[in-house]
Amino acid sequence: MPDIRQGLRLFASFFKIGAFTFGGGYAMVPLIEREVCEKKRWLEKDDMLEIVAIAESTPGPIAINTATYVGTRVAGVTGAALATLGVVLPSFLIIFCLSFLLERFSDVRAVRYAFFGVRAGVLALVLKALVSMYKKCPKSVFAYIVMGLSFAVVTFLNVSAIWAVLAAAILGIAYSVLRARRAKT
Numbered sequence: 001m002p003d004i005r006q007g008l009r010l011f012a013s014f015f016k017i018g019a020f021t022f023g024g025g026y027a028m029v030p031l032i033e034r035e036v037c038e039k040k041r042w043l044e045k046d047d048m049l050e051i052v053a054i055a056e057s058t059p060g061p062i063a064i065n066t067a068t069y070v071g072t073r074v075a076g077v078t079g080a081a082l083a084t085l086g087v088v089l090p091s092f093l094i095i096f097c098l099s100f101l102l103e104r105f106s107d108v109r110a111v112r113y114a115f116f117g118v119r120a121g122v123l124a125l126v127l128k129a130l131v132s133m134y135k136k137c138p139k140s141v142f143a144y145i146v147m148g149l150s151f152a153v154v155t156f157l158n159v160s161a162i163w164a165v166l167a168a169a170i171l172g173i174a175y176s177v178l179r180a181r182r183a184k185t
Contacts, residue, residue, distance in 0.1 A: 006075040007082040013040060014067045014086030019094070023122030025055075025062030028087075029129040032066055042074045049136040057165050063087050142175055 013035050021028045029052060037045045055065035064084055071083030105111050137143065146168050153159040153167075 011082040011086035018087040019090035027125035
């Protein structure tokens with residue numbers, strides 16, 4: 001039977017992350033890593049790169065997928081449900097309340113300027129997540145080629161990121177199989 005107390009701890013941790021992070025999933029990645037790996041020690045730091053890759057490759061927002069994965073590892077299905085609820089609930093409540101306020105105050109200059117500042121802060125968090133993932137990612141000529149091609153097709157050819165991730169996964173599998181065959185001979 002899953003430990004409900006551990007599930008409630010997961011809920012509290014992910015609720016806090018969801019409540020105090022602007023910018024969506026990629027902005028949450030460094031905060032999730034700090035909470036899950038450093039503070040609570042539920043997972044190892046090396047696991048985060050794999051978690052992010054899996055969360056990014058599956059349908060749905062990365063923060064929700066990450067919360068679900070961590071919750072499952074820590075406290076089973078109950079943990080998955082409570083961690084997912086924890087990360088989603090703050091956004092829902094905030095957006096619900098703000099929708100009434102923004103409709104009324106959207107023409108106020110200070111409100112527009114505040115959102116410009118929030119966007120800059122979000123960009124910094126997303127870049128931090130990128131640098132953190134880059135540092136942990138294995139470096140090879142093949143990895144750089146796949147990274148460059150993925151960036152190019154998504155940015156310049158407007159190919160869906162889903163197709164780029166799937167293609168990168170297929171290329172990675174093919175490359176690994178070929179390397180394993182060469183190692184045997």
